[in-house]
Amino acid sequence: MRLLFPLLAVAVLILVAFAGATAGLNFLFGVVIPYVAFAIFVFGVVLRVVQWARVPVPFRIPSTCGQEKSFPWIKRNKIDNPSSTGAVVVRMLLEILLFRSLFRNTKAEIHYEPFSPAGPKVTYGSAKWLWLAGLAFHWSFLTIAIRHLRFFTEPIPSFVSLLEYLDGFFQIGVPAIYATDAVILAAVTYLFIRRVIVPQLRYISLPADYFPLFLIFGIVASGVLMRYVTRIDVVGIKELAMGWVTLHPTVPDGIGVMFYVHLFLVSTLFVYFPFSKLMHMGGVFLSPTRNLANNNRAVRHINPWDYPVKIHTYDEYEDDFRDLMKQAGIPVEKE
Amino acid sequence: MAAKPDEMAYYKHSKMLQVDYKPPSRDWMDPSVDFRPGSWIYPAKAKNLKILDLPNPRDWSPTDEDWKLPDNWKEIILEGMAERLEKYRSFRLFMDICVRCGACADKCHFFIGGGDPKNMPVLRAELVRSIYRRHFTTAGKIFGKLAGGRELTIDVIKEWFYYLFQCTECRRCSVFCPYGIDTAEITMIGRELLNLVGCHINWAIEPVANCFMTGNHMGILPHAYKDMADFLAEETEEIIGIDVKGDFNRKGAEILFITPSGDIFGDPGIITFMGYLTLFRYLKDQGLDITWSTYASEGGNFGLFTSHEMIKRLNVKMYAEAKRLKVKWILGGECGHMWRVVNQYMDTMNGPADFLEEPVSPITGTKFENAKSTKMVHITEFTADLIKNNKLKLDPSRNDHVKVTFHDSCNPARAMGLLEEPRYVIKNVCNNFYEMPDNTIREQTFCCGGGAGLGTEEMMEMRLRGGLPRGNAVKYVQEKHDVNRLACICAIDRATLVTVCDYWAPGVQVTGIHELVANALVFDGEKERTTDLRGEPLKGMEGEEE
Numbered sequence: 001m002r003l004l005f006p007l008l009a010v011a012v013l014i015l016v017a018f019a020g021a022t023a024g025l026n027f028l029f030g031v032v033i034p035y036v037a038f039a040i041f042v043f044g045v046v047l048r049v050v051q052w053a054r055v056p057v058p059f060r061i062p063s064t065c066g067q068e069k070s071f072p073w074i075k076r077n078k079i080d081n082p083s084s085t086g087a088v089v090v091r092m093l094l095e096i097l098l099f100r101s102l103f104r105n106t107k108a109e110i111h112y113e114p115f116s117p118a119g120p121k122v123t124y125g126s127a128k129w130l131w132l133a134g135l136a137f138h139w140s141f142l143t144i145a146i147r148h149l150r151f152f153t154e155p156i157p158s159f160v161s162l163l164e165y166l167d168g169f170f171q172i173g174v175p176a177i178y179a180t181d182a183v184i185l186a187a188v189t190y191l192f193i194r195r196v197i198v199p200q201l202r203y204i205s206l207p208a209d210y211f212p213l214f215l216i217f218g219i220v221a222s223g224v225l226m227r228y229v230t231r232i233d234v235v236g237i238k239e240l241a242m243g244w245v246t247l248h249p250t251v252p253d254g255i256g257v258m259f260y261v262h263l264f265l266v267s268t269l270f271v272y273f274p275f276s277k278l279m280h281m282g283g284v285f286l287s288p289t290r291n292l293a294n295n296n297r298a299v300r301h302i303n304p305w306d307y308p309v310k311i312h313t314y315d316e317y318e319d320d321f322r323d324l325m326k327q328a329g330i331p332v333e334k335e
Numbered sequence: 336m337a338a339k340p341d342e343m344a345y346y347k348h349s350k351m352l353q354v355d356y357k358p359p360s361r362d363w364m365d366p367s368v369d370f371r372p373g374s375w376i377y378p379a380k381a382k383n384l385k386i387l388d389l390p391n392p393r394d395w396s397p398t399d400e401d402w403k404l405p406d407n408w409k410e411i412i413l414e415g416m417a418e419r420l421e422k423y424r425s426f427r428l429f430m431d432i433c434v435r436c437g438a439c440a441d442k443c444h445f446f447i448g449g450g451d452p453k454n455m456p457v458l459r460a461e462l463v464r465s466i467y468r469r470h471f472t473t474a475g476k477i478f479g480k481l482a483g484g485r486e487l488t489i490d491v492i493k494e495w496f497y498y499l500f501q502c503t504e505c506r507r508c509s510v511f512c513p514y515g516i517d518t519a520e521i522t523m524i525g526r527e528l529l530n531l532v533g534c535h536i537n538w539a540i541e542p543v544a545n546c547f548m549t550g551n552h553m554g555i556l557p558h559a560y561k562d563m564a565d566f567l568a569e570e571t572e573e574i575i576g577i578d579v580k581g582d583f584n585r586k587g588a589e590i591l592f593i594t595p596s597g598d599i600f601g602d603p604g605i606i607t608f609m610g611y612l613t614l615f616r617y618l619k620d621q622g623l624d625i626t627w628s629t630y631a632s633e634g635g636n637f638g639l640f641t642s643h644e645m646i647k648r649l650n651v652k653m654y655a656e657a658k659r660l661k662v663k664w665i666l667g668g669e670c671g672h673m674w675r676v677v678n679q680y681m682d683t684m685n686g687p688a689d690f691l692e693e694p695v696s697p698i699t700g701t702k703f704e705n706a707k708s709t710k711m712v713h714i715t716e717f718t719a720d721l722i723k724n725n726k727l728k729l730d731p732s733r734n735d736h737v738k739v740t741f742h743d744s745c746n747p748a749r750a751m752g753l754l755e756e757p758r759y760v761i762k763n764v765c766n767n768f769y770e771m772p773d774n775t776i777r778e779q780t781f782c783c784g785g786g787a788g789l790g791t792e793e794m795m796e797m798r799l800r801g802g803l804p805r806g807n808a809v810k811y812v813q814e815k816h817d818v819n820r821l822a823c824i825c826a827i828d829r830a831t832l833v834t835v836c837d838y839w840a841p842g843v844q845v846t847g848i849h850e851l852v853a854n855a856l857v858f859d860g861e862k863e864r865t866t867d868l869r870g871e872p873l874k875g876m877e878g879e880e881e
Contacts, residue, residue: 005481048431051427052424052427052428052431053424055420055421055422055423055424055427055428056422056423056424057423057424057425058422058423058643058683059643059679059680059683060679060683061425061517061520061679061750063506063509063510063515063517063749063750063778064748064749064750064751064752064778065510065749065752065778066752066754066777066778067752067754067755068705068751068752068753068754069705070705070716070753070755070756071701071716071719071720071723073723074719074755074756074759075755076752077752080778081752083705095513095515099513101510101511101512101513101515102436102438102511102513104510104511104779105438105511106441106442106511106774106779107441108441108442108447108804110352110354110447112352119348119352119810120352120807121807121811122447122803122804122807122808124772124774124775124779130436130437130438134436134513198437199356199357199358200356200358200437200440200452200455201435201437201440202358203358203363203452203458204363204435204437204440204452204455204457204458204461205435206435206483207481207482207483208482208483209434209435275472275473275474277431277432277433277434277435279431279432280432280433280434280513280514283428283431283432283514284432284513284514284515286424286428287425287428287432287514287515287516288424288425288428288515289425289509289515289516289517289520290514290515294678294751294752295705296678296679296682296683296708296709297677297678297682297705297706297707297708297709297711298704298705298706298707298708298709299708300682300683300686300687300708300709301682301683302683303683303684305422306683306684309644309647309648309651310388310648311648311651311652311655312547312548312648312652313655314630314652314655314656314659317548317549317550317630318630320548321549321556321557321558324556324557324558325557325558325584325629327558328557328558328561328562329561330557330558330561330583330584330629331583331584331585331586332584
């Protein structure tokens with residue numbers, strides 16, 4: 001059910017878009033829903049980040065992953081154990097752009113070697129596929145999103161054209177196949193298969209883990225079909241997109257049903273995003289184990305809600321044990 | 336007589352090694368737990384909860400059907416969660432952003448050694464997250480299970496008790512998480528919530544109650560503390576021929592020394608304690624002016640395993656005593672979680688320590704600039720600086736009878752980054768030092784399996800399982816390099832790793848670093864040593880001690 005339900009949900013979404021487009025609800029699916037979805041996305045993401053940011057960070061709790069700042073003669077790890085804001089920024093950039101923590105991933109296994117005197121061995125092999133697929137997925141997604149700017153801009157900025165050129169560099173097929181289209185399909189497929197095949201992952205996976213995968217797969221697949229197979233009216237789409245950004249939306253005729261499927265799935269992603277685990281995009285910036293410097297002993301961190309607690313003072317302690325202390329020759333405050 | 340579940344011999348190696356990582360067919364959202372002996376810890380006794388004014392003191396057992404929770408337990412838990420979601424960004428964020436990528440799954444020592452899927456950090460956190468989703472998110476309130484939500488029931492409380500006390504808050508998973516989600520943070524707050532309805536473990540609460548009243552976890556009264564320290568000084572004198580007695584609660588000393596009470600109490604920690612006494616006596620001639628305290632006679636802080644408030648309630652004594660004794664700064668002994676508290680909580684909770692001075696080594700003049708606000712220095716920093724400045728006359732060959740490896744304790748490694756100082760010290764006092772495999776040391780180090788209040792006999796099965804990754808790495812260097820000594824800078828390790836080594840790498844003994852320092856330390860005009868501080872013959876001295 002955890003897998004089936006999200007799959008059905010995406011299937012229903014596709015059917016709804018088909019139905020809507022064929023029923024001629026072009027303005028609803030081409031203008032109203034995208035506008036509303038985009039507004040929910042922007043508003044929702046901002047709201048979530050503001051909600052998190054409002055919650056205080058009472059203690060400075062970085063996970064330190066290397067030697068701390070110590071004596072000048074001890075080599076320290078400035079990035080994985082940052083002691084200054086600049087180093088924290090570097091650590092965060094590496095985390096966000098290159099998924100540095102995930103790069104450390106290993107796979108623990110017990111090897112049974114019946115004839116070894118040492119007995120079974122626990123090993124921690126390299127396990128970089130998740131990192132690679134994750135990185136490929138996110139970077140492809142970003143590239144594809146930037147490529148889409150060509151629909152929203154006139155003239156098209158040179159960096160968008162350049163990115164398009166690089167993405168289609170291999171000049172395979174007509175129109176040239178974008179590398180990122182292939183990569184993102186492969187990466188999403190890998191992430192899905194991994195979730196289903198690895199027993200522990202299947203065990204922990206929720207509908208909320210499958211749904212975004214299916215949804216994004218649907219978005220990419222419909223986009224790919226549009227570009228390479230069904231051949232929709234690109235000029236019309238550009239006209240529609242320019243209408244959105246200039247706030248004079250018009251819906252040209254004959255754009256093609258596949259486009260509406262694509263657009264409706266993207267709209268769904270926009271609406272779903274702020275309320276889902278996909279918010280890790282914003283959350284990663286705020287993680288207190290990563291975005292704080294390990295300089296606790298040098299710079300005091302303030303807890304805004306600190307409050308006095310019940311303690312057992314020295315005077316109470318001495319009152320409890322004064323005679324014993326005196327007999328043992330331990331100095332006391334009151335004789 | 337057959338062994339009992341709280342004894343090592345009860346657990347057959349062949350069986351313990353058949354770890355089944357395949358998840359059961361039962362859905363994880365089913366909270367029911369099998370409280371089998373060896374995998375859970377006795378609940379906090381009523382008397383200890385009363386000492387600390389903690390809620391719902393009563394006598395009960397986790398195996399009882401009725402846990403005697405207050406009538407409004409559900410309200411208490413949900414209100415407690417709501418409060419903490421507004422107080423800790425960590426908690427709020429970690430409830431929201433996990434994508435369940437599973438990178439953390441096989442990073443937990445309990446999962447590696449036990450295979451219970453709820454010991455995968457991701458799922459341990461989901462036990463709490465599912466309640467958060469159901470009761471605090473709109474989607475969860477409407478869609479329930481479909482949105483990953485679970486209703487908060489008494490069975491969930493039982494499940495939390497079982498699995499939040501099968502986490503040692505070691506933070507290894509947080510090193511691998513792409514968002515830095517730290518299960519320790521979730522466990523700590525989950526335990527706080529359990530505390531609110533009186534469900535905590537005695538192995539944490541009793542030390543806390545002891546520490547609150549007597550100043551140390553062991554509940555050692557002031558005169559007894561001095562007696563035991565003096566006894567250890569006499570033991571030391573028998574071996575090295577020099578009176579090394581320390582003094583207590585002396586006002587006007589330059590430095591206050593605070594170390595875990597476990598080291599005055601149990602083997603092999605006591606030998607580390609003897610090491611401290613020896614080093615301080617050695618440095619006395621060079622101008623070291625140091626005192627010990629019976630009030631702040633605990634470096635560790637089991638409050639960390641109880642609640643944030645309890646950390647503060649216990650930790651307050653360090654600064655209070657430093658202020659009363661008018662010392663200039665504080666030196667801290669070898670202890671793991673103590674240094675998480677000192678490094679990440681103390682200054683925030685009980686600072687600013689403006690009555691102290693920025694720490695300067697009286698022997699070398701080195702300023703400990705990284706401790707200029709907290710004013711507390713780690714003993715391996717202090718000793719490393721002494722060695723670097725040639726202030727110690729060392730004969731590392733007096734440790735030639737041992738082959739040493741080093742276990743990074745979780746907290747100094749992942750909540751501080753104290754990695755090189757202990758290694759530098761060891762390499763200068765020992766000739767034979769070998770590292771364990773890379774994925775088991777430094778920031779990737781494995782827990783002893785008994786941290787965070789779990790190091791008790793009734794937890795034996797889980798401790799041995801959780802100790803497998805560490806024990807196996809020790810075994811590896813034992814086979815490869817004949818390692819016979821596992822050095823560590825943690826008093827909990829010195830208690831728990833003995834069991835882990837006895838089970839997984841028999842023949843390897845556990846040692847504190849300052850035991851090795853004291854062995855190597857050459858006093859002017861000393862008598863020739865024939866044994867180390869343990870009374871074991873030095874290399875080439877076998878059979879000569881009498």
